[in-house]
Amino acid sequence: MISAEVLHRLAQTLESRKGADPESSYVSRLFHKGQDAILKKIGEEATETVMASKDNDQLHLVREVADLWFHSLVLLSWHGLGPDDILAELHRREGISGIDEKASRPKD
Numbered sequence: 565m566i567s568a569e570v571l572h573r574l575a576q577t578l579e580s581r582k583g584a585d586p587e588s589s590y591v592s593r594l595f596h597k598g599q600d601a602i603l604k605k606i607g608e609e610a611t612e613t614v615m616a617s618k619d620n621d622q623l624h625l626v627r628e629v630a631d632l633w634f635h636s637l638v639l640l641s642w643h644g645l646g647p648d649d650i651l652a653e654l655h656r657r658e659g660i661s662g663i664d665e666k667a668s669r670p671k672d
């Protein structure tokens with residue numbers, strides 16, 4: 565099975581692209597364009613994910629979710645965060661019913 569190491573290697577690559585040439589690196593180009601460009605890509609990939617799901621196209625869905633994960637990792641890296649931050653949050657939530665967790669939230 566492919567492990568979460570793929571995410572960690574990718575996170576390292578993203579970090580290394582912060583000082584790379586935008587002419588030769590897609591990630592470096594995104595970092596140079598700034599946060600709004602990264603957020604735009606996330607919006608596009610989320611929309612394409614919805615469309616692939618509505619089409620019941622599994623191969624397309626996998627590719628679009630991969631694009632969404634990838635651009636989410638770029639956004640996390642932009643903020644100095646990485647996959648471990650998300651894995652830790654999911655680990656913290658493990659076994660807590662979403663219904664119970666929502667009920668325990670402070671009321672506004």
Ligand SMILES: N=c1c2ncn([C@@H]3O[C@H](COP(=O)(O)OP(=O)(O)OP(=O)(O)O)[C@@H](O)[C@H]3O)c2ncn1[C@@H]1O[C@H](COP(=O)(O)O)[C@@H](O)[C@H]1O
Pocket residue numbers: 574577581588589590591592608630631634
């Ligand atoms: N995993 C990815 C990855 N997934 C998707 N993409 C790129 O994300 C872009 C989004 O695809 P779209 O078709 O939605 O966008 P587009 O139409 O090409 O672009 P727009 O004109 O719409 O802006 C494409 O250019 C894809 O190639 C990725 N680019 C890079 N990586 C990883 O990042 C590493 C570093 O990449 P570089 O910085 O380019 O060396 C690579 O070695 C890979 O491991």
